[in-house]
Amino acid sequence: MKQQLVRWGMSPLPRWIGRRLAGSFLPIFMLHRCTDDSGRPDPRQIQAFRDCLSYFRQQGYQAISLQQLFESMDAGEPLPERTAVFTVDDGFHDQAEILGPLFAGFDIPLTYFVITDFLEGKLLSWDDHLLYVLEHTNLESIPVTLPNGQDFVIDLSPPKPHRPVREALKSADQNRIYDWLDHLYDAARVERPEDIPDTYRPMNWQQARALIEQGHAIAPHTRSHRILSQLSDEEARQEILGSWEDLQRKLPGCSPVFAYPTGRNTDFTPRDRKIVEDSPLLGAVSTEPNPVQPGDDRYALPRFGMPTNLVDFMQYLDYIEVLKGKLRSLIN
Numbered sequence: 001m002k003q004q005l006v007r008w009g010m011s012p013l014p015r016w017i018g019r020r021l022a023g024s025f026l027p028i029f030m031l032h033r034c035t036d037d038s039g040r041p042d043p044r045q046i047q048a049f050r051d052c053l054s055y056f057r058q059q060g061y062q063a064i065s066l067q068q069l070f071e072s073m074d075a076g077e078p079l080p081e082r083t084a085v086f087t088v089d090d091g092f093h094d095q096a097e098i099l100g101p102l103f104a105g106f107d108i109p110l111t112y113f114v115i116t117d118f119l120e121g122k123l124l125s126w127d128d129h130l131l132y133v134l135e136h137t138n139l140e141s142i143p144v145t146l147p148n149g150q151d152f153v154i155d156l157s158p159p160k161p162h163r164p165v166r167e168a169l170k171s172a173d174q175n176r177i178y179d180w181l182d183h184l185y186d187a188a189r190v191e192r193p194e195d196i197p198d199t200y201r202p203m204n205w206q207q208a209r210a211l212i213e214q215g216h217a218i219a220p221h222t223r224s225h226r227i228l229s230q231l232s233d234e235e236a237r238q239e240i241l242g243s244w245e246d247l248q249r250k251l252p253g254c255s256p257v258f259a260y261p262t263g264r265n266t267d268f269t270p271r272d273r274k275i276v277e278d279s280p281l282l283g284a285v286s287t288e289p290n291p292v293q294p295g296d297d298r299y300a301l302p303r304f305g306m307p308t309n310l311v312d313f314m315q316y317l318d319y320i321e322v323l324k325g326k327l328r329s330l331i332n
């Protein structure tokens with residue numbers, strides 16, 4: 001039913017009317033990994049992306065980098081029509097090896113947000129440690145004491161068991177989250193790996209440079225992926241400005257745009273937004289799922305998760321999701 005509606009909505013006349021009603025908008029898409037649980041490339045997901053990108057090209061949409069979007073805003077231009085921005089978060093090896101060439105093959109630039117200490121091999125993001133622990137434990141439930149002293153039981157029976165504990169950890173003190181991981185490994189009776197496990201391997205700096213040569217952009221996404229809203233002022237500054245400095249040292253030609261870790265409105269504060277605004281960074285993105293519209297805050301532009309089926313992609317790419325949002329705000 002939904003599929004037929006969306007396809008009908010994208011036929012010429014409804015689309016013509018819909019676009020006029022929707023006004024100006026631009027979707028920013030966010031991709032993550034394209035591997036399965038065992039770390040191997042996931043052919044179904046990759047094919048789904050290829051189908052979406054083929055449609056994108058056949059229908060004559062344009063893709064620009066996030067930096068280009070901010071530059072066009074600076075020039076006072078309206079949001080470009082029938083245009084989208086594609087971004088990829090964190091900096092895993094598969095994102096360079098699979099997504100880089102896939103998007104370059106369609107002449108679509110990706111903006112990669114990389115965790116700089118991850119690319120340096122100094123750490124694996126705390127939320128990926130959590131995934132690793134839950135994949136490797138033999139326990140059915142793990143009792144832990146969260147960094148704020150609260151007792152919490154991780155139940156491994158539901159399909160995405162990391163979600164409740166990740167949410168709890170996002171609102172706990174994040175200054176010492178990496179030390180706290182020792183407690184998590186102990187409680188789960190999993191040995192903490194000395195090096196980053198192969199399935200979680202980052203891209204290396206050489207791959208990052210090659211991506212820039214392919215036409216993609218690399219931008220900062222903090223040093224350690226800790227939740228900015230739960231950090232001290234100094235730590236938050238180090239995360240944002242430090243990752244930008246690291247990147248400039250390592251990658252001449254990197255892109256001055258920023259993405260907040262995990263990116264929901266509660267994951268960063270006006271303080272963090274101000275740190276970005278007062279820096280040479282041109283703007284930033286969140287993960288609030290909306291299209292960009294005129295008047296949006298350029299230091300917290302929304303992004304949609306990249307759909308893994310064509311009909312959802314059509315819906316988010318064009319006017320349909322914009323009109324849905326307008327209708328929702330009329331009703332509320």
Ligand SMILES: [Zn+2]
Nearest residue numbers: 089090261262
């Ligand atoms: Zn991230």
